[in-house]
Amino acid sequence: MHTLEQVHTFSQLKVISDPRRLAILKQLMDAPATLTQLGKALGEHPAWVRHHLKLLEQAGLVELSEVKISGGFIEKYYQSKAHAYLFQELVLPEKPGKRTVVLSGSHDLALEMLAHLSGGDLYIFTNPVGSLDGLVALRQGLCLAAGCHLYDTNSGDFNSPYVRHFFPDKKMVLLTLAHREQGWMVSPGNPLKISGLEDLTRQDLRFINRNRGSGTRLWLDEKLSRIGVSPEHVPGYSDEVYTHTAVAVAIHQGQAQIGLGIRAAAASHHLGFIPLFQERYDLVIPQEHLTQKQLAPMFDAFYSGEFRHQVEGLGGYDVSHLGDQIIL
Structure with missing residues (x-):
């Protein structure tokens, strides 16, 4: 071997x-x-x-x-x-008395907010590489936690089957951040009358896609396969960006007419939004990290009323299960 x-x-x-x-x-x-x-x-x-x-x-x-x-x-x-x-090596800032934390995985506006609110002795960086690559980075020790929203069609569950596969030898915790709404981002007022998945093959539309390995991309590919639509028949399928915000910007600037992403990103750029489904977004984290004193500022911010209130204000986020834990 x-x-x-x-x-x-x-x-x-x-x-x-x-x-x-x-x-x-x-x-x-x-x-x-x-x-x-x-x-x-x-x-x-x-x-x-x-x-x-x-x-x-x-x-x-x-x-x-x-x-x-x-x-x-x-x-x-x-x-x-x-x-x-x-x-593969991270080069991070170093200052006496401060610890640098990297949160990798799926892009999320609330996660960016958490990094901003966390103070104390922490530098927090978010690295939006997609759910799958985030789990890979966590396995390799390149981040503290990974944001994840991977749906398993066999079990009907989010994230757990994937985490068990990547970490069969380690105690892991799925720390729920929120349930968030995904759907089609379109121009304000939906002037092109976009209604569903089949519209992606229309020649008067250009799609903006997410990167391979992202939970959003995996969901899309599974749905296209189920209805028998080949990616090569979707104009713009090969145009990839790494964040929900980048999808919204592309539509806002007229580079594309449709993209798949979270409601909060659409709202931040005053776009139209056609809801499709809700998903659970978790922070995947080794269990031993939960009790580290150096990380207390991040978890204090995570459980604060201020953070909960600000996440609700983004739009499309249900924080009623924020802080729920699944131990694997």
Whole structure:
């Protein structure tokens, strides 16, 4: 089985930022090799290779795999410790006494509001990458929590089946932020008389889509498949944006005539809105994070009456279940 490992320290990143060492590492990912073999493959003297190979070895990226004696000479074979490496690192601000928190996952206006209201000793950043990629980032330790609204058609439940799949070995909590309303965003007054999913194939309309892996996109793709509509027959299907706000802006500026998103985003740009369904939006968070004292300012803001009131004011949010917990 081929192994893929994440490069997770700046010292490793520094070593492989040199294109010469990266070239050696790529050779050793394919197969073990000696200094002489690497020199021939790269057109360099073995002494040159030895210098860079030692740095890779010290960084924990390559290792000695075998020693052979041939014709009275000792041949040392080196190999990469993994068949492939993933380079992914967050660079965050640092200040004594302050902690930086990243909330990844699905875009949400209330989540952005929470980041703004949370004070104290916290820097809070939101990273709207979509529900699925948010869970991936949480699994990789690249965020504290992930916003999620993934509907499972088999169970009829939101988020739980996906979280169990990503975290079979860890206690996780689904902390409900709200139930929010999704639907079609259209021009004010709906002058093009848009009524449903079938309208997406109309040639007088251009659709603005969400990014792959977002809960909104997954819902749309499932519905299109169910009624037998191919994405290639939807004008604008390949036009992707990462947030509900970006969908609203595209329609407001006339770049598209229809998009799928939350009512609050439509209201913020004075667009028309055709409601389709309600969904539960949860913060997925490891259970041990709930009791960390450093995160108290964020949770104080989350449970405050001010936050609840402001979320209700966005439009399309039902906060009656805000704070409910599902422990998995």
